[in-house]
Every structure is written in structure tokens, then in C-alpha cells.
Amino acid sequence: MFDKILIANRGEIACRVIHTARRLGIRTVAVYSDADAGARHVRLADEALRIGPAPARDSYLAIERILAAAQRSGAQAIHPGYGFLSENADFCDACARAGVVFIGPPAAAIRAMGSKAEAKRRMEAAGVPVTPGYHGDDQRPGSLRAQADALGYPVLIKAVAGGGGKGMRVVGQSDDFIDRLAACRREAAASFGDERVLIEKYLVRPRHIEVQVFADAHGHCVHLFERDCSVQRRHQKVLEEAPAPGIGPAQRAAMGQAAVAAAQAVGYVGAGTVEFIVGEAGAAPAAFYFMEMNTRLQVEHPVTEMITGLDLVEWQLRVAAGEPLPLDQAQLQHLGHAIEARIYAEDPAQGFLPATGRLHHLALPAESVHVRIDSGVDEGDAIGPDYDPLLAKLIVWEDGGAEEDGAGPGAAVPAGGSRERARLRLLQALADFRIVGVAHNVDFLSRLVACPAFARAELDTALIEREQAWLFPADDPVPGEVWQLAALAELLREAEAGAEAARRSADPRSPWDVRDGWRLNANARRELVFRNGGARQAVVVEYRADAYRLCLDPASGAGATPGVDAAAWLPARGELGARGQLRAELDGRRLDATVIAAGERRHLFLHGRSWVLVRVHPLAQAAGERVAEGSLRAPMPGRVVALLTPPGLRVDKGTALLSLEAMKMEHTLTAPVAGTVKVFHCAVGDQVEDGAELLEFEPEP
Template sequence: MFDKILIANRGEIACRVIKTARRLGIRTVAVYSEADAGARHVRLADEAVLIGPAAARESYLVIERIIEAAQRTGAQAIHPGYGFLSENEAFCEACEAAGIVFIGPPVAAIRAMGSKSEAKKLMEQAGVPLTPGYHGDDQTPATLQREADAIGYPVLIKAAAGGGGKGMRRVECSADFLDALASCKREAASSFGDDHVLVEKYILRPRHIEIQVFGDSHGHAVYLFERDCSVQRRHQKVLEEAPAPGMTPERRAAMGRAAVEAARAVGYVGAGTVEFIAQQDGSFYFMEMNTRLQVEHPVTEMITGLDLVEWQLRVAAGEPLPLAQEQLALNGHALEARIYAEDPGKGFLPATGRLLHLAPPDEGLHVRVDTGVEEGDEITPHYDPMIAKLIVWDVNRDRALARMLQALADYRVAGVANNIEFLSRLTACPAFANADLDTGLIEREQAYLFPEASAPERDEWLALALAELLREQERAAATAARSADSSSPWHARDGWRMNAAPARSLIFRHGEAQKTLRVATLPGAFEITLDGVATTVSGSLNPRGLLRGEFGGRRLAATVVAAGERRHVFAHGRARVFACVDPLFFSGEGGGAEGGLLAPMPGKVIALLAAEGARVDKGAPLLILEAMKMEHTIAAPTAGTVKGFRFAVGDQVADGAELVEFDAA
């Protein structure tokens, strides 16, 4: 076994590998960019090496710097994680040339399976069923469009070297093909350095089922059952589970055998995933093979009781697979939800910012949290905005769903927009709960998943006010303790008035709703009047914002986090943001960028799609902004005139920057 390994990655997966390495007594070396100098994976590793600026292409994707870091620190092997260089054959070759073990498959396997086009040719020769499509080398737009027309719409354009939903577009008709192709190629080149694409028939209501395979250098290969990854948005997985609902033992065995044969065909060593598109009738087609560990590997670990990273390390060190196929068994059901810094209500737009409050659910037999961040860390625009992976397990799917709902309700994140409430609705959605699965589930369940925003309940306003009052008491007590006269009545801050009832007002705002709460101080409690109704409230508040309150004889546990004038209230499984209004502060009208369109996040302008002075219709694309390796189109909010662009192609823009001067008329 190795004494020291380097992890050529960052974030959650780097932390995940470090955890197993530490358990096995293996020292770890982290690499980091300037943006990740204080990152969790850097703090956890035994050693860390700076490899360049924030941009991945200048740090995490620079092969020479990573090899040099391994040599300088004496690392015997490199674990690539997933993404970045994990499926890069040049990186694998560089490791071999430097005498460093690459913890992954051999170069030949990466070369064979790294290109979706080449992999499909290989599978076709092996007799594995393929989705109808074009996987050829002629990449001229005219040829690709002609092939798409022959396949029949809708079609899917996919980056041949891609993954993670990047460089992928669904096209409904021939007239839209060339624009989608250009966008797909740009994104593929930006994310993978290769704009080669393939075109496939888009299967209606498909399920995305993948088989976990493992091979060793002694000729053994096994499959560790399947995962259902059908629930996706923008072709990126959101909820994964294992085993796949409705999977019969016969179909599982058939798909497992096909996956193992695919791995054997390329002499596969290490962890890999063979992905299939399955139709509702159970028939399946080979889609691609990922020659690395998958983001969703924890659900397989939960149902098998195995550590797949340990298997990777043992196989890379030359050991045989720990178990044979007949020794593998699945137990129970597991689900994984990806917690992202993003705004589901705004098309899942990625978010950036500091994690002011981060409190995951307690981990144990049924709940696991894999994360690369801690409270106080920042989600930057440079990398994927994942906060964590939340994994739950129980003896069957229904109980696992209940576990997931409870764990999501217990997850507290403040400081950045996030998808936790969306994931709760998705888990509770009848279609998902009843396993009516396909990759279009989110789109077809829009009404359930994106309901009209509800108004805060009375309990939430009261909890907000009680937390504010208890914080004031805490501050008063601290001030009194530091004072020369700690018993002075002026420290009480209890609303005392001469010849008047001890009362005051608190003003809070949520969206457009603003409420004034009248407060009277009572012995050991408060009386809060809201909407003309008085309630006696009392309780305690800990330093982490956990409130245990009693409201008119009813008890409620909530979390209230203060951040500047904002108050984040977590109660009843929901998270709401309120503003604390200072009645002495006056803010005039105006502000913002009236007449302009603002950048929704930091990014780079990569295309201007309209001419200055042009009249455009509502929804017309005006500009493309690239952020977090994804393209975001800025569209006209209404019919009007493009008066001018504030930035040129290639310019970096800040969050909130005015991009387009637009005259609505």
C-alpha cells in the first residue's frame, strides 16, 4: 500500500479521499489554487502545494504543476477525483512517465472510453445496444445538421469529451440546430478543451441508469449494482438513488453483465461507471463510460457497506479485488441529494457568497454528509457551486425518502441562495415518491416544484421577534458584566418608560410585506402584539441561533441567524429571509440600473447577439455570459431597443454589473 498520495482535485471529493486515506494510514498532499488557499481540503491534508491562480486552466488543469507537486512532496500515487484531469489520457501518461501511480484505469482504457464517439464504436463492435445517432469524425456544421435531420428530432448534441451536463443541448427542430451546435461547441471547448460533438436521438421519457464496475490488474471484474440518476436539471444530476426502483433481478444481471463486458473489452482497472439510457419498457442502450469515480458513488457505498475509494487505492497498489461477484450483496435503499449554491426560482442560476451559517444534519448510520466547505468559507465563481452531498440510507425506499425529508429539513444554510427547499419539494413530489421517473421529471412537475411563494406564518414572525429580543438581552448582559456598575438599571433595556407602559416596536420586512410588532416586557417573558393579537412568548437562544420558544402555550424549535440587517429564519422545514427595519433610517427612491440589464453573477462575456440600435422582441437573446463553466443567456425583458452594450466579448464582469443599455418601448 502507498505511504503518501497526492489528490489532484479540490472541494468535496478531495476531502472524501483524504478521509479514507487517513483511515488507512496514508499521508495526503493537497493541491490548491490561489482562490482555494483557505479551503477545507487544504486544511485537512497533511501537506498542501500551491499550483497557480484561481482559473482552473491555470492551476488544476496544468499537468506539469501537479506532477511537480507530487515529485517535490514524494507522493507515490495521484488520485484524480472526478472532473478536471480525472479522464485525461495525457495526465495519465505524464504520471506513468514520472514513475507515479495514477489511481485510475490505464491510458488505453481512458483513450477508448474517454471519447463518447470512440466508446460507442467499441460498444457497437461488442454488440451492446446503442442509441441511434452519429458518432463520426466529420464535424462540419452541415454534416452534423444533415445527420440530425436523418435521425429525426428531437436530438441531443453532446460533447464527445464531456460530462456533468456541460456541452449538451436538446434540439427540437432543424431550424434551431446550428445555433444550438455553436453554443454546445463553445461550452465543450471551454470546459474540456475539445469541441468534438456527437448527435443522438433524444429518447422520450428516458431513465438514466448506471452500473458501478470495478476491475483489477489480475483480470477480475465485477459490478456493484446500479444507480438511478434520472432526476436531472440541465442534464446534471440532482437526486440519485440505489438500487433503481422497479429493477428486476433479471434486468439487473443483464445490465451488470453488459457493463462488465464493456470494462473487460478495454482491459479496465479501477472504478468505472457504465451509463445506460433505459426506456420505460425496460429496454436499455449504452450511453457512455466514465473512467473515474462518480459524484454519486456514496449511494453504492451505503447499500453495499463498502468503501470504493479504499478499493481504488488497493487496486492501484496492485492488490486483487477484495470480493468476487458472488460475494457482493445489496442491502436497503440509499438516496443522494446535491446541495448547491443556486437559485431554483431563477432557472437554477449559480450563486456566490460567504457561508455565514452552515449547520448540516447530524451524521450517523442513516445520514452522511460529504462536503468541501465549512461555515465561513466562500462559494466563488471559479468552480462548481456544490456545498455538499447529503446521503441517507434505510431498509427500504419509503423509509429512505422519509429520512431524506427529515435531513433536508434539518439542513441550515445562510449567506448564499441554495436549493434545499427545492430538494425537499422534489423528494416529496408524488411522481418521485411513486418512482414515476424519467429525465424530464423536473420539467413536467413544474407546478408542484415551483409553487407560488407563501406568506410567512404567524409563528415565524413571532420567532423572529423573540430571537431579536433575546439577542438584545444577551448584549445587555454582556455590557453590564463589563461595566463598573453591573447592577445599574440602565443596563436592563426592558422598555421602561416614565408614566407609561413599558412597550416598544420592532419592524420586519419579508419581500413586499412589512409588519410592526408591539413588544411589552413581562417578568421572564414578552407580550408581542401582531396584527392586533397579543401573544405571551418566552424562550432561550443559543450562540448558533437555535431558538426554543414558547408561544402562548405552544412550543416551537427554530433557528434564527442574524447577518447585518438580514434575519434568516428556519422553521417548519422552510427557510425565509427577513429584513430588520430601522425606523430612523430613510432610503430614498431610485438606485439600481434602471434602463439596463444586470449581470446575475460574475462571469465573462462570450457573445453579443444583437446589434446596437436594434429593435427586439420580448425574450430575444442579447448577450451570452459564461460563469461556472456554463453559458447563461441574457434576454430582453420586454420589447424594446438595444441602445448599447457596456462590455465587449472577452470582458470579465462583476455580479450586478450593467451589461446592456436597454430602452423598453
């Protein structure tokens, strides 16, 4: 076994590898860019070496710099994690020349599976079923469209060297093909340095099921069962679970055998994942087709670890050190059900745009045998625009009960039983997340996990698109108790500030530090005003000797304190903890919430949901920030990759105007209404900041 390894990655996967290495007594070396100098993986590793500036091409993708760090540190092997250089055959070859072990498959296997077209040809030769499509070398746009026309729409354009949903577009009709192809090629070239594509028939309502495989250098290869990764947005996975619901013994065995055959066809060694696309289930097991092989450890590998009780990183290290696989196929078993949710810094309400900022407050669910968190960030860390916005992975597991027959490699796993218990546990764990400082997807994930279709295991890659009404409710007003709890927390915070001032004062009994609203012969009244988006609410407060009384002003509190119906008053009291924990009592009803103050914002967490309220001070302007009329601004920092509409052209609502690349993905800005593009204030290649004015747009009268 190795004494020291270097981890050529960052974030949660680097922290994950460090965890196993430390358990095995292996010293770890982290590498970092300037943007990651204080990152969690740097703090956790035994050693850390700088490898360059923030852009990935100058740091985490710089092969010479990473190998120099390995040689300088004396590391015997390099673990590439996932992403970056993990599937780079040239990096694998460079490691061999430098005398450093690459903890992954041979370069030949990476090359064979790295080209989707070549991989499909090999799979056909090995008898592995493949999706109908065109995988040839003729890349002329007209020829590619002719192939798509022959296949019949819808079709899927995929980057030959792609992965992670990048360089991928669904095309529903021939007229849209050329434009979608151009966007796909731009994204593929930016992400992989290769703009070649292939065309596949797009299956309606398909499932995305993958099989974990492992092979050693002694000729042994096994599969560790399947994972369902169907729940996706923009072709990127959101929820993953193992085993896949509804997969029976015969289909499980067939998919496992096909995955092993795929790995053996390319001389595979190490951890890999064979991805299949599976048609709609019917009376018989649904047909499955080879989609691609990821020649690395997957983001979602923890769900396999939870149901098998194995450490796949440990297996990687042992196989890379020349050891045989620890178990053979007959010894492998699975128990219960596991689900993983990816926690991203992104804004689901804005098309899942990546978010940046600093983690002002971060509280995670308690870990246990049933709850696991793989995180790459800590409170206080900055989330920048340079890398993937994944903050953490939340994984839950429930063992199989007596009513289940899913505790073995040949058993069908029902949609109920341990899966339902795992789903409910995931909902509870999501409710315990507290993230302040960046937009995030925790509330969206809670709605997704609670969605009846997901609860019934009606899984396919269009689930999120199909359930828009559930996942993005149009009429979702802030509950009255949320305004009241925000006001109560504000009052308690003021009272504590007064008490702290008294403790520091030379005269601790000074009445000027008391915040109890005392008035002679009367009860003091005031109003606290908050807003949430376009909603604005005043909470009228009356001070009493042992509590407060609160009332929501139906006029939303603009101006003087109004007259209030006595029946609307609620007695309120509570305690506020150091990290915003609020134990409140409203009209005799006890509520536990969390209220975090960050500037003028109040982040309130209650019943598994969260709201951002802005405290409006009496002398402040009530109006929020507005984008200048007649302009479109950048929704995030990024690089302009295409201007899609010439100035002076009249366009309809929804017409693509400009493409912006941020966090490895291409985002298209569209016309908000019908109108005319007057002038662009940016050029292709420009790096723009969040909020930068990109173009002037004149709406139609």
C-alpha cells in the first residue's frame, strides 16, 4: 500500500479521498489554486502545495504543475477524483513516465471509452446493446442533420468527449438542428477542447440507470449493483438512489453482466461506471442500451457504499497498489435503500443559475449510521465563479426490514419499504440544512423529494420538467407566522444587544440600555417592516411586562401605526440562541425556527422551508433594487461566448440574444418581451461581472 498520495482535485471529492486515506494511515497531499488557498481540502490534508492561479486550465488542469507537486512532495500515487484530469489519458501516460501511479484505469481504457463514438463501436462488437444513432466521422452540419432526419425526431446531440450534461442538446425538429448543434459545439469545445458530436435517438421518458463496476489487474471484474440517476435537470443529476426501484432479478443480472462485459472489452482496471438508458417499463423488463462509461469514481458513489457497506476509495487504492479485488461477485450483497441529494449553490427560480458569495452561516444535519454528508466547504468559505458550485452531498440510508425481499443481489426492490423510509429521512435531513450567504437548492430538493411522482418512484429524466407546477408553485405567499417570527427574533436581538451594552457599561443599571419599550401609563407600540420580493409586511408590536403582542398590519405597514383589531393580537415570547435558534411561543403555540441576520436580510428557516426577508428601516427607501429599464444585465459573472441576434433586429419574446459561459456551462439570455436589440455593450470573449449591462433592448409599445 502507498505511504503518501497526492489528490489532484478539490472540493468534496478531495475531502472524501482524504477521509479514507487517513483511516488507512496514508498521508495526503492537497493541491490548490489561488482561489482555493484557504479551502477545506487544503486544511484537511497533511500537506498542501500551490499549483497556479484560479482558472482551472492554469491549475487543476495543468498536468506539468500537478506532476511537479507530486515529485516535490514525494507522493507515490495520484488520485484524480472526478472531473478535471480524472478521464484524461494523456495525464495517465504522463504519470507513468514520471514514475507516479495513476489511481484509475489504464490510458488505453480511458481513450477507448473517452470517445463516445469509439466506445459505442466497441460495445457493439462486445454484444452490449447500444442506442440507435450516428457515431461517424463526418461532422459537417448538413450531414449531421441528414443523419438526424433519418433517425427521426426527437434526437440527442452529444459531445463525443463530453460528460456531466455539457455539450448536449435535445432537438425536437429539423429546423432547430443547426442552431442547437452550434451551441452544443461551442460548449463542447470550451469544456473538453473537442467540438465533435454524435447523434442518438432520444427516448421518450427514459430512465438513466448505471452500474458500478470494479476490476483489478489480475483479470477479475465485478459489478456492485445499479443506481438510478434519472432525476436530472439540464442533463445533470440531482437525486441518485440505489438500488434502482422496480428493477427485477433478471434485469439486474442482465445489466450487471453487460456492464462487466463492457469493462472487460477495454481491459479496464479500477472503479468505473457503465451508464445505460432504459426505456419505459411495461409488462416485460424494459430494454436497456449502453450510453457511456465514466472511467472514474462517480459523484454518486456513496449510495453504492451505503447499500453494500464498502469503501470504494479504499478499493481504488488497493487495486492501484496491485492488490486483487477484496471480494468476488458471489460475496457481494446489498441491503436496504440509499438516496443522495446534491446541494448546489444555485438559484432554482432563475433556471438553476450558479450562485456566488460567502457562506455567512452553515449548519448541517447531524451525521449517523443513516445520514452521511460529504462536503467540501465550511462556514466562512467563499463560493466563486471558477469551479462547479457543488457544496455538499447529503446521503441517507435505511436498512431492509422484515417485510422486504431486497437484501440480495437477485431480489427486486419495491418502491415502498426501505425506500419510503429513506425518502422520509431525506426530507427530515434537508429540513435541518441552514445555508446563508449564497442562493441554494435545498428548498427545491425538499419539494422534489416530497413530490408524489418521486414518492411513487415514477422516475424518468423528464420528471422535473413534468412536475413544474409542484416544484415551482406560482402562488406561494409568505405565511403569517413567518413575518411574526421574524419580528419576534428582531425584538429578542434588540433586547440582547441592550443587555450586552449594559454589561459593558460603567453604569449597568442605566435605563438607556433597556429595550423593554417602557412608557409611563401606557404600553408602547411600534412597527417592524419586512419585505420578501414584491411582498411587504408591517408587524405591529406592543410591549408588555412579560412578553410582546404582535399583529400583522393588513395595510402592509406603510406610514404611521394603524388602528388594530384586538382579536388579531397574538401574545409572543421566546428565546434566541447564539446561532439564531429561535424557540418561540405564539399565542400559546410553540415553534422552533432559526433566524439568521446577514446585513439587512433575515434568513428564516421553519418546517423544512426557508425565506429571505429584508428588514426595512423607517428612514430607508422601500423600493428594492431594479435593473435599469431597457437593459439586460448579466445574471452571474461569466464570459460572453456568442452574440446571437444582430442589433436592429426585431425579435419575439424568448428569442435567444446572447450566450454566457459560467461555471463550465453555457447559459442563454433571451428577450423578456417582443422588441428590438439596440446595441450590445459587450463582445465575444469579454469577461463580465454579475449585474453588468450587456445590451440595450427596446420593448415594443
